[in-house]
Amino acid sequence: MNDDAWTARKPARSWTVYVRMMLLILATVTLAGCMRPSLAPGELAEQEPEGDAARYAVELEYWHTYSDLEQEVFLEKVLPLFEKQYPHIRINAVRKDQTDQFKDTLLFAVADNKQPDVMRMDIVWVPEFAKKEALEELSGMPGFDAIKDTFIGVLIQTNVYKGGYYGLPVNANTRAALYNKKLLEAAGLSAPPSTFEELEAAAERLRAVLPDAYGIGVCCSGGWGMLPYFWSLGGEMTNPEYTKASGYLNSEASRAALSRMKDWMDRGIMSRSILGEVPGTWDGILKGQLLMIDDAHWFHTVNATGPNKELLDDVVIDLFPGLESGSGGISVIGGENLVMFEQSSHKQEAWEFIRWMTSEEPQRIMAETGLIPTIQGIENNVTNPLLAPYLEQLGQARPRPPVPNWTAIDEEFARMVERILAGEMSVGEATDRAAARIDELLLE
Numbered sequence: 001m002n003d004d005a006w007t008a009r010k011p012a013r014s015w016t017v018y019v020r021m022m023l024l025i026l027a028t029v030t031l032a033g034c035m036r037p038s039l040a041p042g043e044l045a046e047q048e049p050e051g052d053a054a055r056y057a058v059e060l061e062y063w064h065t066y067s068d069l070e071q072e073v074f075l076e077k078v079l080p081l082f083e084k085q086y087p088h089i090r091i092n093a094v095r096k097d098q099t100d101q102f103k104d105t106l107l108f109a110v111a112d113n114k115q116p117d118v119m120r121m122d123i124v125w126v127p128e129f130a131k132k133e134a135l136e137e138l139s140g141m142p143g144f145d146a147i148k149d150t151f152i153g154v155l156i157q158t159n160v161y162k163g164g165y166y167g168l169p170v171n172a173n174t175r176a177a178l179y180n181k182k183l184l185e186a187a188g189l190s191a192p193p194s195t196f197e198e199l200e201a202a203a204e205r206l207r208a209v210l211p212d213a214y215g216i217g218v219c220c221s222g223g224w225g226m227l228p229y230f231w232s233l234g235g236e237m238t239n240p241e242y243t244k245a246s247g248y249l250n251s252e253a254s255r256a257a258l259s260r261m262k263d264w265m266d267r268g269i270m271s272r273s274i275l276g277e278v279p280g281t282w283d284g285i286l287k288g289q290l291l292m293i294d295d296a297h298w299f300h301t302v303n304a305t306g307p308n309k310e311l312l313d314d315v316v317i318d319l320f321p322g323l324e325s326g327s328g329g330i331s332v333i334g335g336e337n338l339v340m341f342e343q344s345s346h347k348q349e350a351w352e353f354i355r356w357m358t359s360e361e362p363q364r365i366m367a368e369t370g371l372i373p374t375i376q377g378i379e380n381n382v383t384n385p386l387l388a389p390y391l392e393q394l395g396q397a398r399p400r401p402p403v404p405n406w407t408a409i410d411e412e413f414a415r416m417v418e419r420i421l422a423g424e425m426s427v428g429e430a431t432d433r434a435a436a437r438i439d440e441l442l443l444e
Helices: 003-034 041-047 068-085 102-111 123-131 155-159 181-186 196-209 223-232 252-267 281-286 298-303 347-357 360-367 385-394 406-421 427-443
Strands: 058-064 089-095 118-122 168-174 176-180 214-216 290-295 315-318 331-340 397-399
Touching (some): 058 347, 089 347, 102 123, 118 347, 155 168, 155 331, 155 397, 168 347, 168 385, 176 281, 181 315, 196 214, 223 252, 223 406, 252 406, 252 427, 281 298, 315 385, 331 385, 347 360, 406 427
Parallel strands (some): 058 089, 058 118, 214 290, 331 397
Antiparallel strands (some): 168 331
16 A cells, blocks of 8 residues: 555544544443442442342242142242242242143243243153253252152152153142942942952942943043053053053053953943043033042042032042952053253252252142142141042052153054044054054154
8 A cells, every 4th residue: 555545544544543432431431330339348238239139149930830729829838938948049930821822832932042940840741841952850960869769659750751850740640430439339339349350240230220320431542541441451551661662552461451441331331431422421420320430639629619519429539440459550640740941040049949849848738729749758747638549549650651752642542542442443453553653653
């Protein structure tokens, strides 16, 4: 560049430098005005922010789907106890509606990195969100090994994905056997049967005197309704590792279980409620049309008020019948787990909250609302007598396969059951077809 060119550019360069210097001075003055002045030791208390900002060092966002009563008890009784014990942690509890769209809402929140720190999540969602790497594995958290063996039965297994644990059971539910006392008497029984053989015999005696009554009513063909019968009769959906259905769903034992249920329907021992026909299970048991159904504890809480209140007095709860006397049947596990999202900035504090919520005091208090607690030995401290048989049944219950594709697998299982019971396919053909399809879903 020649001297004339340099001279021509020099004024513009000087002006640029001048502008930059003025902007720098302005930014420095502005920053100084925004900064708090240095404090002498005696001035610290006066300069501290007031209210919650001064009390809490960490705030955790907690999503839940508590009912009105559950939320009230949590906010007024449980949360103050936690914040008293952990005064540096504030819980921002956000209630979400348990709708069909809620899982999609959560998926969008994860995609946008707007998920909470901790969530009370349906147990069947845990493997799916773990697969998406949205959840923090809790297996390595301090004290986890000591905690994981404190839960009832195999509840902790609802949190497993690829050998790791991604949550802790915070409340559970299961299905127990419900009998109509008047129909038990009509069938010649003074107490519920303990085996399916006794139940079949009672149903036959009942139909001899009440031809319009049935022995057994099953709510639905999906896993939540069907698996207690399928398992209790000796069936298996997959291998213990939940990686393969072929050789298990279509095994001789599984086919025998399904064939027995098909025989019940053909003989009128089992109603066609499982196929969506009348009588429905609730109406059937309350109005004396079904000897036995099974359901969760909310059957009692829902019917405890309103027109069915008096009819509820005729219903007795018992454990699921088994194949042999004294063996007991196997029910299915439902409920919610506490999970931590992988993107949480306060994982240690989130873990403290999760671990505390599964300790005895909060478990006992939340049981006042009808939520079934999850830890061993708590049955002696739960005042709600309705929960006792369900707590006992939880010790003999299993999770639906904790796999990411459970929703699609459940649909395939339900179609298999319906094809068999409706006579559309033989047991062998239906189980072979379903096992092959479920194998594919397990691999996805």
